[in-house]
Amino acid sequence: MKKFTSVSDVENLQEIIKKALEIKANPLTETEKGKGKTIGLVFLNSSLRTRLSSQIAAQNLGLNVLTLNAAQEAWNLEFADGAVMNGDTVEHIKDAIEVLNQYCDIIAVRCFAGMKNKEDDVNESILSQFEQHAKVPVISLESATRHPLQSLADCITITENWKKDHKPKVVLTWAPHIKPIAQAVGNSFAEWMQEMDVDFVIANPEGYDLDKSFTKDVQVIHDQDEALKDADFIYVKNWSSFDDYAAMPEVKGEWMLTNEKLSHTNDGKVMHCLPVRRNVELSDEVMDGGHSIIYQQAKNRIFSAQAVFSEILDNIK
Amino acid sequence: MKKFTSVSDVENLQEIIKKALEIKANPLTETEKGKGKTIGLVFLNSSLRTRLSSQIAAQNLGLNVLTLNAAQEAWNLEFADGAVMNGDTVEHIKDAIEVLNQYCDIIAVRCFAGMKNKEDDVNESILSQFEQHAKVPVISLESATRHPLQSLADCITITENWKKDHKPKVVLTWAPHIKPIAQAVGNSFAEWMQEMDVDFVIANPEGYDLDKSFTKDVQVIHDQDEALKDADFIYVKNWSSFDDYAAMPEVKGEWMLTNEKLSHTNDGKVMHCLPVRRNVELSDEVMDGGHSIIYQQAKNRIFSAQAVFSEILDNIK
Amino acid sequence: MKKFTSVSDVENLQEIIKKALEIKANPLTETEKGKGKTIGLVFLNSSLRTRLSSQIAAQNLGLNVLTLNAAQEAWNLEFADGAVMNGDTVEHIKDAIEVLNQYCDIIAVRCFAGMKNKEDDVNESILSQFEQHAKVPVISLESATRHPLQSLADCITITENWKKDHKPKVVLTWAPHIKPIAQAVGNSFAEWMQEMDVDFVIANPEGYDLDKSFTKDVQVIHDQDEALKDADFIYVKNWSSFDDYAAMPEVKGEWMLTNEKLSHTNDGKVMHCLPVRRNVELSDEVMDGGHSIIYQQAKNRIFSAQAVFSEILDNIK
Incomplete structure (x- = not known):
């Protein structure tokens, strides 16, 4: 798996569900797989389950985790290409992504729909910048139009039940x-x-x-x-x-x-x-x-994330 | 120790003070004890000493640490049972706790008194929900009516002096x-x-x-x-x-x-x-x-937390 | 190196640039050096590169990392000596530093210029308190008048190019x-x-x-x-x-x-x-x-920090 932003990034859905259930049965079989590698978890929006389950999944794989609450901890981001940045925005998302490229082996990002401009949301105005500028695998932690780690957890939960x-x-x-x-x-x-x-x-x-x-x-x-x-x-x-x-x-x-x-x-x-x-x-x-089976779904977020991170790691030297 | 929210959870105070002082003399004798286990530190309020000392204590025991600043990083919580959630609150504390049950082996929570409604505070309206809904050991990082990790550190400090x-x-x-x-x-x-x-x-x-x-x-x-x-x-x-x-x-x-x-x-x-x-x-x-001896008290927060976490871990398979 | 707040803390600039470039070539040769030691990263201001690169550098050295967003996560700080604290400030910076002394083996701090009072900024009204009260090595993550970890990264980048x-x-x-x-x-x-x-x-x-x-x-x-x-x-x-x-x-x-x-x-x-x-x-x-070569500069922030942390660790028993 080279990236994970929609179901089309999954080669074989039944295989990855099976893998996730194996991880659930025994979460600590690959604790060395991520050693020396870093995943950046970038939150442009609030998160409880995604935040915690992604951290657990990464830790289970031995990955270093960098969590960034972008708005509160870093800088107000500019998203418009070609913008003359003479207003409130301090750093262009392109530059933030290029810096994350230097620091992370995997970039995971949460970027909700703005719900103001349909075209921006339909075109994934933020996630698309990550897909365009990231030089490392990108994982969606929910974007304007999709929440694929949730959906994989949903498939796991239906399969179990x-x-x-x-x-x-x-x-x-x-x-x-x-x-x-x-x-x-x-x-x-x-x-x-x-x-x-x-x-x-x-x-x-x-x-x-x-x-x-x-x-x-x-x-x-x-x-x-x-x-x-x-x-x-x-x-x-x-x-x-x-x-x-x-x-x-x-x-x-x-x-x-x-x-x-x-x-x-x-x-x-x-x-x-x-x-x-x-x-x-x-x-x-x-x-x-x-x-x-809602809490079981929440628990399966760990194994959904871990299965995806693990498959992504398979593709990183 | 099954939980730690007041002095009544301590079987033998002199024993745990002794244990804490042994930890202080040699903090890294149990670095494998928490391996593969996760403590969630949930902050509904500000924290410096509790935040840092709990993290150090957990790290010294090999625990994975998940820190959640609930209000800023996750969702605005509803505390009222039976509430019709058509206002500002986005997630019920019961559901947040049930999710933490799925992710954590220990849940530690800071939830100050609201100072608005005496009955709410006296009844520990928030901590009591953790005690009721948590399926894993609950540790108070200060609640409406008590600050037991502080009090244990105080006992350690008096003993030392x-x-x-x-x-x-x-x-x-x-x-x-x-x-x-x-x-x-x-x-x-x-x-x-x-x-x-x-x-x-x-x-x-x-x-x-x-x-x-x-x-x-x-x-x-x-x-x-x-x-x-x-x-x-x-x-x-x-x-x-x-x-x-x-x-x-x-x-x-x-x-x-x-x-x-x-x-x-x-x-x-x-x-x-x-x-x-x-x-x-x-x-x-x-x-x-x-x-x-105030800074010494602050330092002893590490060993107070570590002694408690360690005793809690003794009761987790 | 006993502290790192300006170029005058560097004994031999060419040596530390060389060391940083060796770290860049092989960042994981000292993963045991920081074991059992803790670095506190205290942010009084926003940070992206400094935040992430310092965490990576610390992790590469096996250091425990405590990150504190002081204003949002802890308490509103008082900076004036002798202040009667009957206003908005809840904790004196002196006391926060003394507590950090108890918890950390190294204290790193970001404290921008206030840009309101020239004398305060010129005199490094905040960093100087860390230098005065810290009993462990202090590292500047940018202060009112200097950004030495950035400058070292700049020297590394010029040398490389x-x-x-x-x-x-x-x-x-x-x-x-x-x-x-x-x-x-x-x-x-x-x-x-x-x-x-x-x-x-x-x-x-x-x-x-x-x-x-x-x-x-x-x-x-x-x-x-x-x-x-x-x-x-x-x-x-x-x-x-x-x-x-x-x-x-x-x-x-x-x-x-x-x-x-x-x-x-x-x-x-x-x-x-x-x-x-x-x-x-x-x-x-x-x-x-x-x-x-701006993104390369950003990447070199990791190796600038790691070289400095490593030299600081040489001076800690």
């Missing part, structure tokens, strides 16, 4: 929120599910369809109850409108996941990438109930 | 401050001194008596000069009113510790947990004079 | 900026160049002459074009007025370094300490062109 012999029905369902949230987790989960041997559908209100370039031919249902019927896995996530970018068009009906709604599924397991707004996206009873 | 054959007289004296400060250090020191073989009294102005559930039968004197007489150790600390919670009732007389006041003690050693407001809580001449 | 047999002509040229910037990098580079076997001149607009105590007899030219003529190395850096402290007197002519200006040099290499304001201090075409 599926022992039956029919294809599982997986539903990605939109959930309410109070402010405009990026589509990254939804996009990414949709992309990865299309590579898994599952029956996958998306449920969201009208006006909230995800970008077709991620969902492709996946069935999109605007009636949550219909979509949830017989679901084996229910992935709960909010996102704002893609078409009317970052808008929150009015929603008809109740979309918060509750036990009542869950009762129409096939004893479905509930997933969420966290953080979750309790009693807004899903109810306390769902979050704390026996159907949730 | 006491070679005479009479019981030392230890005075915890209130000191002035400019804003409402929690009672945690005072409460905690009072609790621990009751377990030590010392004569212990508390001096504070009227209106500033600490919570009786911590001070129990300890003599409280409202005249500082009287209390300081023949003192062997003088612990200086401000706190706001407990009865009229977080208020700062008017104080008669001078309470800042000065050399003049010190001259009435038995060549008393001066202690403070730091940070200290110079020339408000105590004078420069005291802080910089030969009676202060 | 100079294979001809005449003395190189090195020009330190002022560059435009939008706000008052400290003189530290300029002062420091001037000091170190006087110890190198180079022909060194400074170009800056009238009103922008650096403090004579750093530049001494170095020729200062107020015409950039004249100064750049036949230059082999061009160091670009802004600073505000020293005489009219922190003022930005009006500047005649264009001072931003461009390819056109570069064409009058002797195929000159361009240097900058970063962060750089593109198209203000120098043009994109210079930054991204073949004459820039």
